[in-house]
Amino acid sequence: MTGPLFTPGGTAVRRDVAYGRVWSAMPYTVLADDGTTLTLAARPGTxxxxxxxxxxxxxxxxxxxxxxxxxxxxxxxxxxxxxxWRDTVVLGRFTAGAPFSVHRFLTPDGRPLRWYVNFERPYRRTAIGIDTLDLILDLVITPDLSTYSWKDEDEYAQARRLGVIDEATHRQLDGARDLALAQLRDRTGPFAPDPETWTLPPEGPLPTLPATALSTPVEAV
Known part of the structure; x- marks a missing residue:
């Protein structure tokens, strides 16, 4: 691991970084961090x-x-x-070196709505959180993990046509899709039974973006 560990209850900012600039920035509440897997939560109003x-x-x-x-x-x-952010609570699990993060969407009172696999660059830790880049394509899974559908395929095709997703990245994403589907099928990785990770956390103050959220990344992701 390189970069800091984040304290449960503190804030970690997930940024998308493209061409050396911040594309998006969202603060999350840290639920757990062991140096490899970072578990975060976002609530309506963030x-x-x-x-x-x-x-x-x-x-x-x-x-x-x-x-x-x-x-x-x-x-x-x-x-x-x-x-x-509105309407839902999101629990997110980010694993070092993984080509996607996995999220569980809940109602504010804890009712499961869906699982969501966000394909992205493996994260890099920063002083305020993690930097990555969303690769546009997503996998949406029913709460009981029984069925799934692909999301944002039109946007992904557009990104390929315009060169945002080059051929090497496309091949890597194909491998990431296979990995996510295998883990879903076998109920391994983020889909293994793990109530502690995926249970609605207690309410607390909403995290806020620090003043350094838009600082120039050290490296383009």
Missing amino acids: ASLAPASWTAAARAGDDAARLGCIDDLAARRWELDHWT
Whole structure:
């Protein structure tokens, strides 16, 4: 492990970093950290930063407009906007070296809604959290882990056409998809029975972004 351990109850910021710039930044409450696996939680009301083209599409409920986010990313030209997480509690598990993170969405009173596999660059620890880069494609799984569907395939195809996802990254993501599906099938890794990790944590103060959230990353992810 390189970088600090994060204290349970403290804040860790997950940032997406592209071309040496911050693409998004969201603070999470730390649930556990053993140096390899970092478990985080986000609650409704948490303030974050996201690309303005994405926030506009989200506020309008226009999924098709989200393709504009990919155009901005490919052009290496974007502005950040404030976004407040809403509606759900999210528990996220980030494992060092893994090509995806796994999340469980719950209602604020703890009812399971879905599992979510977010394909991304393996994280790098920073002084305030972790830096990674969302690779757009996602896997959505029912609460009982019985069925799944792919999400954001149109955006992923657009990213490939524009060169945001190059051929080497595409091949790596194919391997990551196989790994995630194998773990889901075998109920291993993040899908192994683990009530402690995936249980609604007690409420506490919402985390906030530190002043250094937009500082230039040491390395582009």
